[in-house]
Amino acid sequence: MTLQQDSATEGDAIREIESDGAPTRFARGWHCLGLSDTYRDGKPHSIEAFGTKLVVFADSTGDLKILDAYCRHMGGDLSQGEIKGDTVACPFHDWRWAGNGKCTDIPYARRVPPVAKTRAWTTLDKNGQLFVWNDPEGNPPPAEVTIPDIEGFGSDEWSDWTWNAVLIEGSNCREIIDNVVDMAHFFYIHYNMPRSFKNVFEGHIASQVMSFTPRTDVVLDIDFGVDNVSRSDASYFGPSYMIDQLWTDTPDGTIETVLINCHYPVTPTSFVLQYGVMVKRLPGMERAQAEEMAQGFGAGTEATFEQDIAIWKNKASIDNPLLCEEDGPVYQLRRWYQQFYVDVADITPDMVNRYEFEIDTARSATRWEQEMAENIAAREQAGSA
Numbered sequence: 414m415t416l417q418q419d420s421a422t423e424g425d426a427i428r429e430i431e432s433d434g435a436p437t438r439f440a441r442g443w444h445c446l447g448l449s450d451t452y453r454d455g456k457p458h459s460i461e462a463f464g465t466k467l468v469v470f471a472d473s474t475g476d477l478k479i480l481d482a483y484c485r486h487m488g489g490d491l492s493q494g495e496i497k498g499d500t501v502a503c504p505f506h507d508w509r510w511a512g513n514g515k516c517t518d519i520p521y522a523r524r525v526p527p528v529a530k531t532r533a534w535t536t537l538d539k540n541g542q543l544f545v546w547n548d549p550e551g552n553p554p555p556a557e558v559t560i561p562d563i564e565g566f567g568s569d570e571w572s573d574w575t576w577n578a579v580l581i582e583g584s585n586c587r588e589i590i591d592n593v594v595d596m597a598h599f600f601y602i603h604y605n606m607p608r609s610f611k612n613v614f615e616g617h618i619a620s621q622v623m624s625f626t627p628r629t630d631v632v633l634d635i636d637f638g639v640d641n642v643s644r645s646d647a648s649y650f651g652p653s654y655m656i657d658q659l660w661t662d663t664p665d666g667t668i669e670t671v672l673i674n675c676h677y678p679v680t681p682t683s684f685v686l687q688y689g690v691m692v693k694r695l696p697g698m699e700r701a702q703a704e705e706m707a708q709g710f711g712a713g714t715e716a717t718f719e720q721d722i723a724i725w726k727n728k729a730s731i732d733n734p735l736l737c738e739e740d741g742p743v744y745q746l747r748r749w750y751q752q753f754y755v756d757v758a759d760i761t762p763d764m765v766n767r768y769e770f771e772i773d774t775a776r777s778a779t780r781w782e783q784e785m786a787e788n789i790a791a792r793e794q795a796g797s798a
């Protein structure tokens with residue numbers, strides 16, 4: 414083959430999509446199950462997660478406990494049972510299961526079999542949210558991977574959490590992780606124009622720091638004024654729980670928001686996506702106004718996720734994305750994410766070492782400004798015609 418033929422072949426080669434399919438294992442880490450208080454209504458709750466069913470219940474002191482939902486006696490569903498004292502009682506034959514997994518009483522029996530123990534899941538109640546620890550190897554959570562305190566939570570200056578959950582079917586939860594590095598989709602999917610965009614990965618934390626302005630050519634339901642700049646500092650703490658701190662400049666001051674974006678897997682091809690918002694009151698703002706603003710932000714966030722969901726539901730899983738320079742470190746991010754899917758002994762330095770990458774947004778910003786101006790001009794022309 415001559416050199417010329419060689420390069421012609423290269424230019425004509427078709428890039429094929431490679432995909433090994435979704436992992437069957439579930440990530441090691443803390444997974445948020447929503448607002449803690451929703452589980453303190455005196456009833457056991459059913460959660461389908463990690464390919465099985467769990468029961469969540471509050472003991473007599475309000476401590477939240479999580480057990481395998483299927484009773485070890487004859488398979489009854491504990492989440493359909495009742496809370497009795499510090500135990501959840503099975504609806505089938507009333508065996509009483511304590512939060513540590515031990516069966517403490519069988520009302521009709523002389524004694525409880527000493528082996529009557531089921532799986533108790535490790536829980537964490539933090540920032541008004543309930544977390545469950547998943548580890549396919551069965552190890553307890555290391556102290557350094559805990560969920561951080563969210564400053565302002567519980568103080569009078571901040572609103573309560575809004576909370577939403579949606580089941581996404583036909584997709585593995587890893588699909589949503591790519592968002593961390595995906596600068597360009599913010600313009601096309603979320604109608605925001607990134608002005609700066611940086612990623613840092615280190616240990617179990619992956620961060621995205623960006624500033625952006627809303628697209629001027631798209632009319633949005635929620636509008637904080639045209640030229641406002643927002644700054645966002647978002648980090649995944651482990652495989653599934655992101656805290657996003659947002660600052661939005663408005664004529665009345667800078668609005669501070671904390672957005673939670675988290676999920677837990679149900680099966681290898683479905684997951685529950687959850688998001689919640691709390692907003693800090695501006696000086697002079699009444700509490701009710703802050704709650705209202707949080708609701709508004711919550712609704713805006715919902716719309717944002719719906720845009721992502723529409724993409725996830727229809728997209729292919731792709732192991733070899735074809736990238737340009739402005740796409741961000743997709744492969745490095747996926748290596749970071751891989752640490753949660755291998756045994757602890759198999760974690761390699763490239764999964765956890767510090768890695769930083771800043772995208773040069775100068776080119777994209779120029780091009781997008783131009784596109785927005787053209788869209789506005791076209792609309793004005795159509796309006797005056």
Ligand code: FES
Nearest residue numbers: 484487489503506
């Ligand atoms: S199946 Fe649960 S008590 Fe019998």
Ligand SMILES: [Fe+2]
Nearest residue numbers: 592598602721
């Ligand atoms: Fe997105």
